């Protein structure tokens with residue numbers, strides 16, 4: 318059974334990160350949510366990053382805002398794929414601080430960075446990573462994509478009636 322670890326720097330990130338939780342639950346993928354901060358709980362960060370792969374996680378989604386070091390530090394410690402969610406938090410200047418501190422990783426330590434507050438896409442990407450080796454999840458993603466397509470087709474039909 319696949320499992321995604323969803324972590325964030327503060328409880329104040331939860332309204333954004335909830336979208337990753339919801340979409341993964343919609344794909345029937347197990348999630349475990351936690352608060353881990355590189356700055357405020359460095360020991361917990363180290364423990365989480367070092368041991369996540371032994372705890373049955375397949376992918377880690379890490380969201381943080383401002384000086385968002387959490388995703389990169391987790392990626393430095395873990396052999397698992399890490400998806401970073403830049404959060405436009407209250408201590409963010411305009412969101413670029415969050416984006417750039419997650420995006421501009423040094424060579425050798427990738428973080429797959431989604432858009433500002435893009436937790437939904439982080440969840441979908443995590444499901445797609447799992448789906449590459451899990452036909453059941455892959456089939457659910459195909460259904461999801463078909464749903465996206467049908468929504469656009471329906472919208473186009475509605476627009477033509479106007």
Ligand SMILES: Nc1c(C(=O)O)ncn1[C@@H]1O[C@H](COP(=O)(O)O)[C@@H](O)[C@H]1O
Nearest residue numbers: 326327329354355356381382386387406
């Ligand atoms: N960027 C980080 C890290 C980290 O990178 O370890 N820990 C907390 N934070 C961020 O600080 C912002 C404000 O947090 P508070 O609302 O708790 O003051 C949050 O967006 C959090 O992700």
